[in-house]
Amino acid sequence: MATYSTAVFPPSQLWDFAVRIYNDRAVEGACLRLQDRRGLDVNLVLFCVWAAASGRGRLSEEELEAALEASLVWQAEVVAPLRHVRRFLKNQPGPGDSRLGAELARGIAESELFSEHMEIQILTEILGRPATGSFDIQDRAEAAADNFTAYMLRMIGEIDMADREDALIIWQQAFPKARPRYTDLFRPLAAA
Numbered sequence: 783m784a785t786y787s788t789a790v791f792p793p794s795q796l797w798d799f800a801v802r803i804y805n806d807r808a809v810e811g812a813c814l815r816l817q818d819r820r821g822l823d824v825n826l827v828l829f830c831v832w833a834a835a836s837g838r839g840r841l842s843e844e845e846l847e848a849a850l851e852a853s854l855v856w857q858a859e860v861v862a863p864l865r866h867v868r869r870f871l872k873n874q875p876g877p878g879d880s881r882l883g884a885e886l887a888r889g890i891a892e893s894e895l896f897s898e899h900m901e902i903q904i905l906t907e908i909l910g911r912p913a914t915g916s917f918d919i920q921d922r923a924e925a926a927a928d929n930f931t932a933y934m935l936r937m938i939g940e941i942d943m944a945d946r947e948d949a950l951i952i953w954q955q956a957f958p959k960a961r962p963r964y965t966d967l968f969r970p971l972a973a974a
Contacts, residue, residue: 795836797902799956800828809955812948820938820945825898826853829905830933831956834925837913841929848908850936856901864894923960927953927967946970 791797803809804824816822829849833841841849871887930949934941950968953960962968
């Protein structure tokens with residue numbers, strides 16, 4: 783079975799950011815809830831936050847559209863089938879030698895992670911512009927909330943309280959010193 787190496791990828795600020803943020807258990811849970819409950823792409827969620835966190839500010843309509851288009855195709859054709867097989871193998875004992883089933887499951891999980899890394903590379907190339915925006919933490923945090931909101935509205939139409947709570951967990955990990963009360967995405971939480 784082939785073993786993938788992350789060494790084949792060029793350095794990526796987005797990948798480093800995504801790994802750092804996602805390694806927090808609360809963020810991982812929030813991302814997976816948004817993925818499983820609302821059909822959001824975790825990579826695109828983190829891309830929206832990273833664009834602003836890195837000083838690139840708000841995504842233009844064209845950038846968001848290009849990212850959505852690339853993400854939807856890549857997720858449907860590559861990531862989702864691998865995820866489906868990984869989850870199937872996790873819940874179903876394989877026929878015959880269980881070591882073979884475990885090895886197959888490991889290879890599929892590795893392939894899924896590799897495909898996620900490839901999607902991050904695709905998204906990085908879509909947003910090729912340099913970081914020239916504000917580096918004020920509150921400005922970047924508000925731009926990230928705007929990017930996140932634009933993505934969620936495009937995908938799910940209406941953002942409910944559970945969506946806002948999960949978004950806040952992710953956002954606060956990226957911007958621990960920012961104040962969420964100044965963003966439209968989190969204002970209903972401050973009132974609750």
